[in-house]
Each structure stands twice: as structure tokens, then as C-alpha cells.
Amino acid sequence: GAGVSQSPSNKVTEKGKDVELRCDPISGHTALYWYRQSLGQGLEFLIYFQGNSAPDKSGLPSDRFSAERTGGSVSTLTIQRTQQEDSAVYLCASSLGTPGILWPQHFGDGTRLSIL
Amino acid sequence: AQKVTQAQTEISVVEKEDVTLDCVYETRDTTYYLFWYKQPPSGELVFLIRRNSFDEQNEISGRYSWNFQKSTSSFNFTITASQVVDSAVYFCALNAGNNRKLIWGLGTSLAVNP
Numbered sequence: 411g412a413g414v415s416q417s418p419s420n421k422v423t424e425k426g427k428d429v430e431l432r433c434d435p436i437s438g439h440t441a442l443y444w445y446r447q448s449l450g451q452g453l454e455f456l457i458y459f460q461g462n463s464a465p466d467k468s469g470l471p472s473d474r475f476s477a478e479r480t481g482g483s484v485s486t487l488t489i490q491r492t493q494q495e496d497s498a499v500y501l502c503a504s505s506l507g508t509p510g511i512l513w514p515q516h517f518g519d520g521t522r523l524s525i526l
Numbered sequence: 527a528q529k530v531t532q533a534q535t536e537i538s539v540v541e542k543e544d545v546t547l548d549c550v551y552e553t554r555d556t557t558y559y560l561f562w563y564k565q566p567p568s569g570e571l572v573f574l575i576r577r578n579s580f581d582e583q584n585e586i587s588g589r590y591s592w593n594f595q596k597s598t599s600s601f602n603f604t605i606t607a608s609q610v611v612d613s614a615v616y617f618c619a620l621n622a623g624n625n626r627k628l629i630w631g632l633g634t635s636l637a638v639n640p
Contacts (some may be wrong), residue, residue, distance in 0.1 A: 419555040421611075448572050452617065453571075501571070510623065512559055514573035515628075 412436070414518035416502050422524045425494060431487040431521045435504030443515060444477055444487050445501040453501065459485065489523075497525045528553045530620050532631035539608055540639050542567075546636045547603045549618030555579075558622035560601045562592065565633070566614040577601065608638045 415434040423429055435442050444456040455469035459479045470476070471519055474492075479485040499522050503515040529552040539545045551560065562574040575585065577594050585592045587605045605612050615635045619628040 412549075453630045455627045455630075460626070469627070475629040499569070503571070512576070514561075514576065515563075515571070516573070517600055519570050 414502055414504050414516050416500075416521050418520035418521055419519065420522045420524075423492060424526050426491055428488065429492055429523065431489075431500050431523070432517060433485045433487070433502030433504075435483065435485070435502070436516055437483075438508075439504035439506050439516070440482070441505045441507075441513070442465065442479055442485050443503045443505075444485070445503065446471075446518075447501055447520070448498045456487070456500075464502045464509045492523075492525045494525045497523055499523070528555075528620060528625065528629045530618050530629050530631035532616075532618055534537050534632050534634045535632070536637070537637045538637045539640070541610060542607050543638075544604060545608050545636065546620050547605075547616050547618075547636065549601045549603065549631060551599050551601065551620045551629075553613075553620060553622040555623040557579065558620060560594065561619040561621075562601075562603050563617045563619065564614045566611075567618065571617070574603075582605065607637075608636075610638050610640055612636060613638045 417432045440461045442459040445453040447453050457477045458466040472522045473493040474490045477487045499520040501517055501520045505515045507513040530552045533548055558579045560577045564574055566573045582594050590605045593602045615633045617633045618631040621628050
């Protein structure tokens with residue numbers, strides 16, 4: 411596809427379950443970001459991958475959150491033992507160039523996560 | 527500390543009015559970059575502009591214009607002759623120094639009514 415693809419679009423799960431969110435960046439984009447957007451709030455940075463460099467995990471809110479990027483392309487954000495406060499829209503973005511942060515970020519449609 | 531403030535939470539205008547969205551930033555770095563993104567109701571954030579700290583020229587793109595003033599640490603965004611399709615949440619963001627992430631404002635929700 412031409413844009414950043416995220417799946418699933420919506421995820422409803424029970425408190426305590428683990429969830430995996432997937433992001434397919436634009437082909438050739440070396441930088442990939444995960445953000446969290448709660449209702450009516452701005453974007454909360456979670457994690458940033460740039461090429462083969464060690465990811466910047468400084469935004470992950472707890473050790474229940476982790477992310478990986480395989481082969482420099484697809485990324486998976488995993489939330490273990492979900493809590494109700496994890497309910498939010500999780501956005502993925504990718505950008506071209508190094509450092510990716512200085513390039514326009516292209517966003518996916520997001521995954522709306524609801525924890526019951 | 528780095529910070530972006532968008533003081534206007536919500537703005538409502540009537541179509542064809544001009545509207546300015548304010549963005550005030552804080553950083554001690556001399557090299558920094560400022561961004562504006564648009565998030566329409568569909569949800570997907572769209573890049574609008576990037577400006578670096580060494581270029582204070584104002585920029586115009588169609589009905590959109592940006593006023594960058596280092597003296598007041600502001601990077602305001604004006605929409606001329608607003609249209610209903612401009613209705614969205616607009617975010618201002620900052621990257622400064624060696625920071626590898628953007629600092630985002632909380633956004634301004636713009637409603638353009640017919």
C-alpha cells in the first residue's frame with residue numbers, strides 16, 4: 411500500500427489480557443514511531459526506531475509496554491496485562507531520511523484500543 | 527525544558543472567516559524545528575509544514591500561512607477564507623537539540639461552520 415497501515419483498526423479486550431498492535435510503515439522509510447492519543451488529548455510519544463540504531467524507548471509508560479521492529483520494516487507494539495487506562499488510539503508513523511525526526515511523519519489511521 | 531503550548535483548545539468560526547491558531551514554544555537550543563500537523567475527523571494526521579530556527583521568513587501555501595517570530599517564540603498558523611473542510615484538530619510540534627522525538631502541543635480543535 412501507499413501509506414502506513416495499522417491493524418487491527420479496533421480492538422476490544424478484557425482487562426488483564428495481552429494485546430499486539432501491528433504497523434506496516436511506508437516502504438523505504440527508515441524511521442518508525444509509536445504514539446498514544448487519549449480522548450481529547452495530544453500525542454504521547456511511546457517509542458522511536460531509526461534504522462539499525464537502538465530504539466528510543468523513553469516514552470513507554472511502563473514495563474508492560476514493549477515494541478519491536480523486525481527486519482527494519484514491520485513493527486509490533488505489545489501491551490501485557492492491559493489496564494483500563496491503556497484505552498486510547500495508538501498511532502504509528504514513519505518517515506524517510508536520517509534523522510527521521512526532521513522529516514515529515516506519515517501517520518496510519520491508528521488502532522482504537524478499548525479495555526473493558 | 528522543551529515545551530509547546532497551544533492555548534486555544536477550541537475555535538469556532540463561520541466559513542470564509544480568517545482564523546489564526548497560536549503556537550508558543552520553549553527551548554534553550556539555538557537549532558530547532560517546528561511543525562504543524564492537521565488531524566481531520568477521519569483521524570489520520572497530515573503533515574503541513576516544517577520550519578527551522580534559522581529561517582524566519584513567513585510562508586504562504588494557498589490559504590495557509592505561517593508566521594514564525596523568534597522574538598516571541600511563536601509559530602502561528604493562519605487560515606484565510608476558512609472552509610468547512612478545514613475543520614480538524616491542528617497540532618504544533620517542536621524538535622530541538624539532539625532530542626530524537628517531537629514535543630507536541632495539545633492541539634487546537636477548529637470547527638468551521640457553514
